[in-house]
Amino acid sequence: MLLERRGFRFCSSARMLAALVCILLCIQPGHGQTCTEGFAYDRRARQCVDVDECRTMPDVCRGDMRCVNQNGGYLCLPRNLYNQPYRQETPALPEPAYPDASVGFPDTFLPDPPRAVEPSYPRVRTTAQCILGYAAAEDGTCNDIDECETNSHHCNPTQVCINTAGGYTCSCTEGYWLIGGQCQDIDECRYGYCQQLCANVPGSYSCSCNPGFILNPDSRTCQDVDECEDEPCSHGCFNTYGSYMCNCDEGFELASDGTTCIDLDECSFSEFLCQHRCVNTPGSFSCICPSGYYVFEDGRTCEDINECDTGNNTCTTAQVCFNFQGGYTCLDPLQCHSPYVEVSDNQCMCSAENPACRDKPFTILYRHMDLSSGRSVPADIFQMQATTRYPGAFYIFQIKSGNDGREFYMRQTSNVSATLVLSRPITGPREVVLDLEMVTVNNVINFRGSSIIRVTVFVSEHPF
Structure with missing residues (x-):
């Protein structure tokens, strides 16, 4: 479009005017806080809005020119051109001729001699005029200027410049946010x-796990570690969430380190674990019995070995083997001392016709019994009874000899019987010989006689 100063001759077509307006209207501003020339940032609308230069700039157009505001700029047009109505038949007008600047203008378009003062309106040239944020290329097009690459931006040093069409915007890198213009x-x-x-670091963070866990490939979540796979326990291992527990086999206990197992001394728990003696073994224990005993099926109590039944004794064929708790003895054949004569294998008799038998027991009966050491008292251990009854007779039972320690006494249970009672604990090994006397008294015939049971008590060494 060509304007002539003198007479304001207008030599252009409506098509050129419409094209110029369209170019100006189609230019869009950048979308950052920094707006291109002709726009100002509206904080409420949060966008760049057009600046009306015709209102804000005094004398923006000089001479007989009128200012027309455009989106992102303005135009200075002759007033008479501005007042002419727009016609649709403008295409019938002849195409304006654009003279070659190298050969000068035709005579019909010769301008006045140039003045020293530049014109107050923009001169339209063959190359396109580019708004702020764009630069003219060799082919006459406007290309976006990358302010970020040319370092012509005004972003804060903590910010990151992002180029946009016709402008740029300032943002923050990942891990930062914009607060008060600062990242x-x-x-x-x-x-x-x-x-x-979690451990925060500038612009990022780092995740880690508690002991007993391992970080998953997502670098955020944790999964339990099965510590038992590394066999940290000396015996058994039980994995738990975030940890593990060790357990021990029977007969062992966990040491203070929580992983090793040490032998449990069962014998130290109680003195009654074994009847005789307890021997600790790795992971268990065993009971031992003294000589003359064997360990019973329960593994704890002791049972007497009857050497007389097993034949494991040293008695001769002439002797009699007598077993007692924890041992045995070999009894020699009965020998009756004069004036007594043997009437059976365990009884001696002194005849009444023999004057030497006067004031002596009529019979002596030999008995043997065993007794456990430390047996609880009182305890009935032997019973004595008259086998022959005479009319008008009564019987007296007493311990005639052998009860020096007063451990025994006779308790009469009927007119013809009595029981030997252990009244005090007696410890062995010991052999006690008691003469238990039964006195027969008959006042009708004036008779008094006695019989003796000689009881030999073998007290064992142990209380079982």
Whole structure:
């Protein structure tokens, strides 16, 4: 479009005017806080809005020119051109001729001699005029200027420049957010980015796990570690969530380190674990019995070995083997001392016709019994009874000899019987010989006689 100063001759077509307006209207501003020339940032609308230069700039157009505001700029047009109505038959007008600048203008378009003062309106040239944020290329097009690459932006040093069409915007890198124009670090740990442990670092964060866990490939969650796979326990291992527990086999207990197992001394728990003696073994224990005993099926109590039945004795064929708790003895054949004569294998008799038998017991009966050492008292251990009854007779039972320690006494249970009672504990090994006397008294015939049971008590060494 060509304008002539003198007479304001208008030599252009409506098509050129419409094209110029369209170019100006189609230029869009950048979308950052920094707006291109002709726009200002509206904080409420949060976008760049057009600046009306015709109102804000005094005398923007000089001479007989009128200012017409455009989106992102303005135009200075002759007033008479501005007042002419727009016609649709403008295409019938002849195409304007654009003279070659190298050969000068035709005579019909010769301008006045140039003045020293530049014109107050823009001169339309063959190349396109580019708004702020664009630069003219060799082919006459406007290309976007990358302010970020040319370092012509005004972003804060903490910000990152992002180029946009016709402008640029300032943003923050990942891990930062914009507060008050400054990029400040985001504390990801406050928002539970990590499942367990979190360490914030500038622009990022680092997750870790508690002992007993390992970080998953997502670098955020943790999974339990099966410590038992490394066999940390000397015996058994039980994996738990985040840890593990060791257990021990029977007869062992866990040491203070929580992983090794040490032998449990069962014998130290109680003195009654074994009847005789307890011997600790790795992971268990065993009971031992003294000589003359064997360990019973329960593994704890002791049972007497009857050497007389097993034949494991030293008695001769002439002797009699007598077994007692924890041992045995060999009894010699009965020998009756004069004036007594043997009437059986365990009885001696002194005849009444023999004057030497006067004031002596009529019979002596030999008995043997065993008794456990320390047996609880009182305890009935032997019973004595008259085998022959005479009319008008009564019987007296007493311990005639052998009860020096007063451990025994006779308790009469009927007119013809009595029981030997252990009244005090007696310890062995010991052999006690008691003469238990039964006195027969008959006042009708004036008779008094006696019989003796000689009881030999073998007290064992042990209380079982």
